[in-house]
Amino acid sequence: MYNTLKTLCLIPSISGREERIREKIKEMISPLADECYTDNLGNLIAVKRGNTKDSDSKKKIMLCAHMDEIGFIVTYIEEKGFIRVSTVGGINLVASSCSQVISERGVKGVLVPESGVKAADFSADKFVIDIGAKSRKEAERRVKIGDFFVVNPSLARLCGSRVCGRPIDDRIGCAVMIKLAESLKDKPCAHDIYYAFSVQEEVGCRGAKPAAFGISPDYALVYDVAGTGDTLGAKPMECAVGHGAAIKIKDSSVICHSEVVDRLRSVAEEKGIPHQLEILTYGGTDTSSIQMSGFGCRAGALSIPTRYIHSSVEMADIADAEACVALSEAFIESI
Ligand SMILES: [Zn+2]
Incomplete structure (x- = not known):
């Protein structure tokens, strides 16, 4: 799992420009499936x-x-060579401040606030990317308006099975699906x-909706990171890193289907798979888009509890991702 996650983390792919990560995932998943295609929006399926030959009992199960x-798009280049950007997705500027960044063309730089701006006043228009250019002319030779930048990808092992880096959101969900496909092959x-490996989740769960419309699944399970209540000063909540696969019950965009939640809970208990329950009072994932697509479907989600989401030091536990694989397999078997 760690090696798969590291391979996926180290390929930068911002919302709307998922070509490179899609190619890598395609290479990994194709030998594990009967067919593989990319839809009009760019979702890889x-x-x-x-x-079974009995079409009535055969179900379509969508995993996503x-x-x-998340990242940044170049909007303007100043005379002194500093690059103005707008955000793509829910950027935490305090967490991203003073990070190394890299563009889709491989240009490196640093994301910094303008001099003297206090953290309380952080907004995207107070930030620039400094690529070390002496002038606008020099910067323009390497960066164009509309180029995308992301915070430098990385992954490191910490204590036990914990890892940190980015973008664990949501390469860890992609890694869970690849490991599951290996196991089910x-x-x-x-x-x-x-x-289904979806596009543009970070800008409003846009890709999963047409993907689900095309598939028209009976059941769906979504894999994504979820915030936790296990750090100092965190709002009390049940979800903790290292306590197992988190069975989502609700977040601010979805109430998971009761059959899916009950089935996940009962197979986890029956098979002794580490699990916990997740009720997130904020945020959302592709689950809501899939649930409401077409005629609707029985959708649920397994989350990988993650600290410091959307920072350069997202932290998760490989054992939780492995529990998601085991629980998904038991869930599919139970249908
Ligand atoms: Zn995510």
């Missing part, structure tokens, strides 16, 4: 066909994780499994 990450399954 790999299908493992079910083996997003490939994109040679096992007979009655149902069709759709592994």
